[in-house]
Amino acid sequence: MRSQTRVARFDELTDDDISAWRDLAARTAEPNVFFEPEVLLPAVRHLARPGAVRLAVVSDADGRWLACAPVKREMAWGRLRLPCLTVWTHDFSGLEVPLVDADAPGPALRALLRMLRRPLGGVFAAFTQLPGDGVVRRSLDELTGGSAIEVARYERAAMRRRPTFTYMDGMTGKRRHDLARRRRRLEERHDEVAVVDMSADPAALETFLALEASGWKGREGTALLSNPAHAAFFREACTALQDAGRLHLLALVVDGRPVAMKCNGLAGRRLFGFKQAFDEDLAAMSPGRLLDVDQMRALHDRDDVDLLDTIGSAENDTLNVTWPDRLTMTTVLVPSRGPIGWIAGRTLRRLLSGGTPAGEPVATDAPLATGVAGG
DSSP states (O other), X not given: OOEEEEEEEGGGOOHHHHHHHHHHHXXXXXXXXXXXXXXXXXXXXXXXXXTTOEXXXXXXXXXXXXXXXXXXXXXXXXXXXXXXXXXXXXXXXXXXXXXXXXXXXXXXXXXXHHHHTOTTTOSEEEEEEEETTSHHHXXXXXXXXXXXXXXXXXXXXXXXXXXXXXXXXXXXXXXXXXXXXXXXXXXXXOSOEEXXXXXXXXXXXXXXXXXXXTSHHHHHTOSGGGSHHHHHHHHHHHHHHHHTTOEEEEXXXXXXXXXXXXXXXXXXXXXXEEEEEEOGGGGGGOHHHHHHHHHHHHHHTOSSOSEEEOOOOTTOHHHHHHSOEEEEEEEEEEEOSSHXXXXXXXXXXXXXXXXXXXXXXXXXXXXXXXXXXXX
16 A cells, blocks of 8 residues: 655645545544544644644545544653653543554554654654554554553443443442432432433533533632633534534433533544533532433433443542443553664663662653543
C-alpha cells in the first residue's frame, strides 16, 4: 500500500480534509469519539496552546485517509526527562487510540509510526490509554518487533451488552436491595419520578452545566462553568455530537426537574462516558447511582451499542462496584528510530526491570489521564 504522510495544523484543514477525517472515523478499527472532529476540533481550540497540537495524517494516493492522531512534542513526559512526541491527551479525554483504517490496520499504523518515530520528534513516541486487547495495541507489538514498552496497565469500569439483563448480578445483594430501597423512597416522596432522554433537547446542555455547577464542583472551582475554556469546549463538542445524532444525554427527572444527568458520546457501536452531575440536595437518595441503573436498561434496549466505556479512573470505587465489566488500558512508549532511540529503549527497560540505582525513582510514572466521567 502506497501512502502519504503529513503533520497538519488544525487551522489549515480544509472541508475536504474534515470530510475525509469523518470517513475514516466511520470505518476505523477502534472507535474513539475523542479523536473525531466533533470532539477533537473544539478540544484543540479551547484546551491546547495555539499551534502546539498538530494532526498526523496518513492518506493514500487518492487522498483517502488511512490513519490520524493528534500529536504534541513534549520536552518531558511525566518524570521521564527526555523529549517525546506524544499522542495528545487532555483532562476531558479518556482514550488516545489513533483512528486507523479497519481494512488495513497494519500498513496504516506502520506509516503513522514511521512518522511518529522520527528522531527529531523525540526519543519516544508516547501512546496513553490504549485498550490492552485492541487492534492498535497488538499491531504496535508486531510492527515494532517487540520494542514497544508498556509502562502502565490498569482496568476501568465498562458494560458489554448481553442477551439478557444480567448487569447487576455481580453486585452484592445488599447493594441491589439498597438501590431499590432508595428508588422507592424517591418515588414515595415525590409526585413524579421519570427517566428522560434529553439527547435532542437544545436546552439540555445548559441544564447540565447548571446542575454540575450547583454542587461541590462549583464550590471547589472544578465545574465546567468555573473555567470559560472548559465550558466552551463542552458546549461545542456536545452540540456537534448532538447535531450528528450521537449525543446520549439521559436525566433522572423529579417533579419536572433533572436531579441527575449523564452525558455520553457515541462512536461506532461504542458509547463513551463524558460527564455526569447530580443534585446534592437529594444525595441521600443517590440519584446518580439510580441513573446508572437506568442507563444500563436504556443501553440494553438499544441495538446500536455493544459497549459502554465509562472512561472512569481505576480508583473510582463507585463506578467499579456499579458497572459489571472491565476494560484493560495500557500506556506504551515506542523508542524513536536510530541509535539514540535504541539506547533510550534499552535504558528504560532496565529501569522497569528493577535496575534503578538505590534511592532513585523510576522515571516512567507519568500520570494517566483517566477522564472525568467518574466525577
